[in-house]
Amino acid sequence: MIKARVTVTLKNGVLDPQGKAIEGALGALGFDGIGQVRQGKVFDLVIETADKAKAEADLKAMCEKLLANTVIENYSISLA
Amino acid sequence: MKSAVVQLPGLNRDRDMIAALTKISGKAPVTVWQTETQIPDVDLIVIPGGFSYGDYLRCGAIAARMPVMQAIRAKAEQGVRVLGVCNGFQILLEAGLLPGALMRNASLKFVCREVKLEVANADTPFTRAYSKGAIIRSPVAHHDGNYFADAETLQTIEGNGQVVFRYAEGTNPNGSINDIAGVMNAKGTVLGMMPHPENLIEAAHGGSDGRGIFASALEVIAA
Structure with missing residues (x-):
């Protein structure tokens, strides 16, 4: 049995409105920088x-x- | 001409699409369930809108891997016209039948309103009822309609006239790059669009601007 973790992230240059909203919310919580x-x-x-x-x-x-839409996403695989 | 409407769990605009196709062509479309591996002999296949598979993973991602998509791919290769509206557009992109991707609206909000569309290319099987540059009204209703393509793809589709509809007059509701509302494949036989032309086809809808898309694709344009 093998345990694996796949991480999918947006490619650079692809707009991430959700990330932006989270960034704004963290700022509102007082997390600076x-x-x-x-x-x-x-x-x-x-x-x-x-x-x-x-x-x-x-x-x-x-x-x-x-698991990934390679038009907009990158993926990485790690095995435990 | 004959048409088919594809049905998948979670799609909910199929009835509107069936009604529109029936009213415009005078013939009810056949319905095709997601597990079908064969599609009857038709001239137009429509994938309607909705929330197939609950939009799990990515909008249209799961639907795009269902058996019926192999059959649609084969038909598209033979030159049968394929139209995907809203979730249907997302499914065609996920299936790789159209270039680009649709992402969460820039506003992060679900938008349900009317927009204006510019017919960017009237020389297609789906838009010959319109003239190039015509501005038509269309409802939109989506959360993930923000069209994206990388610079190279964008250059290709713009250069080939594959951008068929653009949001006009500052009505871009979702942040789509180049105001793109609808794109087709290089062959011009597969069209995907976020707006819902099937919901503006008769007086009861308050207008019939969307009729031309179906009239064009089904070749029932009045002389």
């Missing part, structure tokens, strides 16, 4: 295999096919 907030997604997956290489290849395919 926040240069930027970008919102992303985290997926925790459990994969029923012992084959690390296969899991990595499968995770990459999952990201390309579904």
Whole structure:
């Protein structure tokens, strides 16, 4: 069994209205000096295999096919 | 000409779309459920609006991976006309049948109001009832209609006349880049748009500016 975490973030240059709103709200709470907030997604997956290489290849395919929209998002994969 | 309306869980504008197609073409469209792998022989396939799969993951992301999309892709490759409205547009983008992506509205608010659209390209199977530069009224109702494409894609679609509709007269409701409200594929057979032309087709709607899109696509334009 392999535990994996996929992180999906917006590409640089893609406007993130939600991140902007969070940035504003943090400022309103008195947190100063926040240069930027970008919102992303985290997926925790459990994969029923012992084959690390296969899991990595499968995770990459999952990201390309579904978990990320590569027009606007980047992804990274880490195995526990 | 014959049409089909695609149905998926969470889509809720399918009845409006069926009514519009029936009234304009005089023939009820066939309905196609998401698990179908074959689409009947039709001239126009419409993916209506709504909130397929609750907008989970990203708007249209799950719907775009359903079996029916493979069938739609095959039909589109054969040159069958495909129209996606609102969530249908999001689904076509997620399926890779159209370039770009739709993001959360810049205002972060759901917008439900009327906008003005400029017909940026009237030389398409969907807009030949209009003249280029015509300004038409259209309702919009969405939370994620903020069109985005990278600089290279934008240059390509602008250069090829793939931008079919733009929000006009300062009515851009969502922050879309270049005021883009509707785009088509390079072949000109697949159109996606955020506004809802099916909700402005008769006197009871307060106008019929949206009629031309269906009349064009179904070739029922009055001579």
